[in-house]
Amino acid sequence: MITLTYRIETSGSIEALAAKIASDQSTGTFVALPGETEELKARVAARVLAIRHLAAAERPSIPTTGVGPFKRADVEVGFPLDAIGTDLAALMTIAIGGTYSIRGLSGIRVVDMKLPPEFEGDHPGPRFGIAGSRRLTGVEDRPIIGTIVKPALGLRPPETAAMVGELIDAGVDFIKDDEKLMSPAYSPLSERVKAIMPLILDHEQKTGKKVMYAFGISHADPDEMMRNHDMVLEAGGNCAVVNINSIGFGGMAFLRKRSGLVLHAHRNGWDILTRHPGLGMDFGVWQQFWRLLGVDQFQINGIASKYWEPDDSFVRSFEAVTAPIFSPADCALPVVCSGQWGGQAPETYQRTGRTVDLLYLCGGGIVSHPDGPGAGVRAVRQAWQAAVEDIPLNEFARDHVELARSIEKFADGSGA
Amino acid sequence: MITLTYRIETSGSIEALAAKIASDQSTGTFVALPGETEELKARVAARVLAIRHLAAAERPSIPTTGVGPFKRADVEVGFPLDAIGTDLAALMTIAIGGTYSIRGLSGIRVVDMKLPPEFEGDHPGPRFGIAGSRRLTGVEDRPIIGTIVKPALGLRPPETAAMVGELIDAGVDFIKDDEKLMSPAYSPLSERVKAIMPLILDHEQKTGKKVMYAFGISHADPDEMMRNHDMVLEAGGNCAVVNINSIGFGGMAFLRKRSGLVLHAHRNGWDILTRHPGLGMDFGVWQQFWRLLGVDQFQINGIASKYWEPDDSFVRSFEAVTAPIFSPADCALPVVCSGQWGGQAPETYQRTGRTVDLLYLCGGGIVSHPDGPGAGVRAVRQAWQAAVEDIPLNEFARDHVELARSIEKFADGSGA
Numbered sequence: 001m002i003t004l005t006y007r008i009e010t011s012g013s014i015e016a017l018a019a020k021i022a023s024d025q026s027t028g029t030f031v032a033l034p035g036e037t038e039e040l041k042a043r044v045a046a047r048v049l050a051i052r053h054l055a056a057a058e059r060p061s062i063p064t065t066g067v068g069p070f071k072r073a074d075v076e077v078g079f080p081l082d083a084i085g086t087d088l089a090a091l092m093t094i095a096i097g098g099t100y101s102i103r104g105l106s107g108i109r110v111v112d113m114k115l116p117p118e119f120e121g122d123h124p125g126p127r128f129g130i131a132g133s134r135r136l137t138g139v140e141d142r143p144i145i146g147t148i149v150k151p152a153l154g155l156r157p158p159e160t161a162a163m164v165g166e167l168i169d170a171g172v173d174f175i176k177d178d179e180k181l182m183s184p185a186y187s188p189l190s191e192r193v194k195a196i197m198p199l200i201l202d203h204e205q206k207t208g209k210k211v212m213y214a215f216g217i218s219h220a221d222p223d224e225m226m227r228n229h230d231m232v233l234e235a236g237g238n239c240a241v242v243n244i245n246s247i248g249f250g251g252m253a254f255l256r257k258r259s260g261l262v263l264h265a266h267r268n269g270w271d272i273l274t275r276h277p278g279l280g281m282d283f284g285v286w287q288q289f290w291r292l293l294g295v296d297q298f299q300i301n302g303i304a305s306k307y308w309e310p311d312d313s314f315v316r317s318f319e320a321v322t323a324p325i326f327s328p329a330d331c332a333l334p335v336v337c338s339g340q341w342g343g344q345a346p347e348t349y350q351r352t353g354r355t356v357d358l359l360y361l362c363g364g365g366i367v368s369h370p371d372g373p374g375a376g377v378r379a380v381r382q383a384w385q386a387a388v389e390d391i392p393l394n395e396f397a398r399d400h401v402e403l404a405r406s407i408e409k410f411a412d413g414s415g416a
Numbered sequence: 417m418i419t420l421t422y423r424i425e426t427s428g429s430i431e432a433l434a435a436k437i438a439s440d441q442s443t444g445t446f447v448a449l450p451g452e453t454e455e456l457k458a459r460v461a462a463r464v465l466a467i468r469h470l471a472a473a474e475r476p477s478i479p480t481t482g483v484g485p486f487k488r489a490d491v492e493v494g495f496p497l498d499a500i501g502t503d504l505a506a507l508m509t510i511a512i513g514g515t516y517s518i519r520g521l522s523g524i525r526v527v528d529m530k531l532p533p534e535f536e537g538d539h540p541g542p543r544f545g546i547a548g549s550r551r552l553t554g555v556e557d558r559p560i561i562g563t564i565v566k567p568a569l570g571l572r573p574p575e576t577a578a579m580v581g582e583l584i585d586a587g588v589d590f591i592k593d594d595e596k597l598m599s600p601a602y603s604p605l606s607e608r609v610k611a612i613m614p615l616i617l618d619h620e621q622k623t624g625k626k627v628m629y630a631f632g633i634s635h636a637d638p639d640e641m642m643r644n645h646d647m648v649l650e651a652g653g654n655c656a657v658v659n660i661n662s663i664g665f666g667g668m669a670f671l672r673k674r675s676g677l678v679l680h681a682h683r684n685g686w687d688i689l690t691r692h693p694g695l696g697m698d699f700g701v702w703q704q705f706w707r708l709l710g711v712d713q714f715q716i717n718g719i720a721s722k723y724w725e726p727d728d729s730f731v732r733s734f735e736a737v738t739a740p741i742f743s744p745a746d747c748a749l750p751v752v753c754s755g756q757w758g759g760q761a762p763e764t765y766q767r768t769g770r771t772v773d774l775l776y777l778c779g780g781g782i783v784s785h786p787d788g789p790g791a792g793v794r795a796v797r798q799a800w801q802a803a804v805e806d807i808p809l810n811e812f813a814r815d816h817v818e819l820a821r822s823i824e825k826f827a828d829g830s831g832a
Binding site: 026027040041043044059061063081082083084088089092093094096097098100101102103104105108151153154155156179180182183184185218219220221222223224225246247248249250253254269270271273275276277279280293306307308309 | 478501504505514516519521567572595596602634659663669671685686691692693694723724725
């Protein structure tokens with residue numbers, strides 16, 4: 001049984017709308033036919049399992065001429081596995097996509113999805129995940145510290161490489177292309193790989209430490225994306241930024257099957273599916289698709305991010321990607337990012353179950369440290385050490401000058 | 417130059433938000449660097465080209481604690497082609513996806529997108545489109561009349577085939593699987609193809625008329641989808657239903673390159689991206705991506721559909737898919753559907769430029785005709801003849817009994 005929970009809103013009858021969802025998405029508009037169809041219908045029909053009424057809304061989520069109050073409820077619908085199967089496109093189409101077109105609702109949001117064990121065997125899941133990311137970066141017992149080349153866009157490959165050289169020297173574990181950087185005319189991926197990988201490999205040879213660099217390989221055409229993938233792999237790279245929403249399930253499934261790289265997912269575009277609380281989908285539902293498809297590292301914003309997302313939502317996302325769907329091996333490494341500089345380490349640590357299994361990604365928070373990126377990296381590590389030891393940052397900063405200097409610069413709330 | 421128009425809404429400054437969109441999506445958060453970066457920045461930066469202020473909204477599209485009025489404007493932003501290139505994943509990521517995450521807006525909807533000619537050469541577009549659909553069905557000078565197997569779901573292949581046999585005899589030009597029917601346990605695609613295709617081919621041999629049957633081949637895994645495609649093609653089929661939103665750009669690009677079938681697009685899931693007028697995207701923008709990727713036939717609802725979509729929105733969608741992006745060859749065949757029975761033919765004809773270049777898809781409107789599907793098909797053809805000749809349906813029905821009987825059954829507004 002596949003179970004979906006829909007938060008629905010209507011000026012009509014909640015019960016009727018719930019029944020319509022179950023009917024339209026399975027064997028609805030049924031006409032009597034001779035033979036065994038009645039038995040089959042009984043076997044594959046979706047069913048309303050539970051209705052939990054919520055406080056009505058005064059205003060509709062989608063503007064409507066209907067008159068309130070707009071009744072709200074969480075409606076649980078069960079789909080027999082035989083009605084859908086384990087294909088994720090079928091699951092998305094039948095259990096989610098179709099419900100968005102139904103007439104007579106002023107709001108619908110998919111808030112939960114529970115998959116039966118049959119899905120586990122039929123999907124690859126992450127190849128590297130948390131354990132693989134730790135192994136490849138050689139980082140244990142603390143967050144993997146990452147950064148982004150700044151400016152994110154508009155640099156030519158030699159300039160990008162110069163910046164990467166500085167970041168490698170600074171001691172970061174991970175560097176990535178901005179998700180908007182794939183292969184534009186001014187910075188073709190091939191030239192970027194050629195300019196950057198020798199620095200990574202040279203540093204590895206000298207120090208034994210291989211910085212993980214995530215190259216932007218996304219392309220609408222899976223064949224082109226694989227060419228990008230191969231280019232990175234052949235040059236000795238081990239990670240790629242993938243704009244999962246823009247390549248779709250097809251791109252992701254194709255890539256995962258053939259990939260030798262850690263797949264670092266950026267969810268660009270996702271916000272429009274979740275930003276209105278009465279519409280779309282909870283991240284907890286959506287991320288299950290992508291983890292089954294093979295995401296290793298999942299960007300999920302952070303405390304006090306630069307974007308619209310509230311902290312509570314980030315915390316729920318962190319819990320979501322680290323909760324096993326079927327087993328711990330299907331968890332993705334949470335990538336905490338956007339406006340991070342170390343100042344958010346204590347709250348992040350306290351609110352996400354006191355774990356250090358994360359990639360902590362600071363752009364300006366490292367690059368714009370007043371004493372340079374090296375000091376920036378040390379400041380972030382110090383912040384995490386303080387967080388784990390439950391020592392207030394200001395206290396810890398008394399004998400950790402890099403942290404002190406970053407507090408001076410970033411703690412005014414202007415962000416990193 | 418690639419030009420996007422965003423309908424934005426904010427309690428802050430429209431001008432500042434417009435500038436932020438242009439900056440964040442191109443060379444934003446720029447720090448001064450020596451050398452040629454200033455020149456490059458000038459060359460690849462996005463620019464606000466125009467701001468057209470609209471009436472303010474009293475209430476925000478996305479609930480917010482901010483205080484109104486919520487200013488609204490259409491903001492035109494130009495992206496130099498060199499900043500994005502012609503890859504559709506890059507275009508979606510940079511020009512659309514990223515804007516949805518911006519803080520400080522209470523609404524954003526992408527309402528227009530103009531692509532430069534460079535996109536034409538880099539994408540296949542439809543292989544069959546309008547001309548190919550006409551050629552393969554042998555239908556000229558009137559709409560292609562299609563229907564859907566009913567019940568849509570829950571039939572086993574032999575029952576489906578029995579129904580298909582009846583529909584072929586009824587004289588339809590086109591039959592399709594429901595978009596929610598792909599390859600469930602009770603009706604594997606392989607068995608459906610085996611049961612249905614002999615009927616199509618047998619009828620072709622006897623009458624010379626090949627009914628186009630669109631099989632549901634969608635699968636999240638492009639390799640599996642190609643196996644489904646090949647199965648249909650090898651059995652002599654010529655069309656497939658593709659759930660474009662569930663397979664994504666990657667699935668669609670992969671399929672189009674290798675496909676020998678007419679690709680009939682269902683946009684299941686799309687509604688959540690457009691249903692709230694202050695959020696998401698106009699269909700006119702979204703459909704350009706899919707046509708460039710190769711959609712031949714595009715489902716767009718119809719007049720008085722069963723779904724939420726208002727008639728005006730359907731009319732705009734019809735105009736969108738039939739307006740050349742670069743040339744008439746990139747137009748998709750509009751598939752007018754949902755609750756159609758012929759009664760909507762006159763209004764459809766009048767409101768869509770008096771064209772018969774469409775696939776007119778009636779499910780219940782044909783299958784549930786009181787005198788059977790054969791009479792249902794004749795009634796729909798009669799309705800279109802009346803529409804084209806500007807004769808009111810009731811008048812035309814006086815000496816067209818099948819139309820008269822369908823008016824009796826369906827014209828009470830209960831729909832087909």
